[in-house]
Amino acid sequence: MRLALIAHDEKKPDLIDFAENRSDDLEHFELMATGTTGKRLIEATGLDIERKQSGPLGGDMQIGAEIASEDCHGVVFLRDPLTAQPHEPDITALLRICDVHDVPLATNLASADAVLDELMDQLEGEFDHRD
Numbered sequence: 001m002r003l004a005l006i007a008h009d010e011k012k013p014d015l016i017d018f019a020e021n022r023s024d025d026l027e028h029f030e031l032m033a034t035g036t037t038g039k040r041l042i043e044a045t046g047l048d049i050e051r052k053q054s055g056p057l058g059g060d061m062q063i064g065a066e067i068a069s070e071d072c073h074g075v076v077f078l079r080d081p082l083t084a085q086p087h088e089p090d091i092t093a094l095l096r097i098c099d100v101h102d103v104p105l106a107t108n109l110a111s112a113d114a115v116l117d118e119l120m121d122q123l124e125g126e127f128d129h130r131d
């Protein structure tokens, strides 16, 4: 199961805290991230994360393409609601494609825990099913 992790600059510390707290769970996923988020997460946690382009250079669109191909099964995207982003259209497109494909999307820390819990349940269900 593949999970995308993304955060705007003001929210990167929160995402790093989340990834540190939940690293035992996150290890069970194939992780991808936008460029700078991925770099910061790898440095902080040592998790294995596929890095896309930085968000403003197309990283959100690359993750959107994974979702459109049904190759990404959950997204944690800690957006900064107080700062305008130059690539706002890409951000809107990413949120939209999550809705098109019914992919679980968390945009704040409280829902990030809820989405990860749900995906862990699904993973465990798949594992039990194989037994």
Ligand SMILES: O=C(CO)COP(=O)(O)O
Pocket (backbone or CB within 6 Å): 006, 007, 008, 009, 033, 034, 035, 036, 037, 038, 053, 054, 055, 056, 059, 060, 091
């Ligand atoms: O801008 C982003 C998401 O819209 C995140 O990009 P970075 O991870 O490269 O900072």
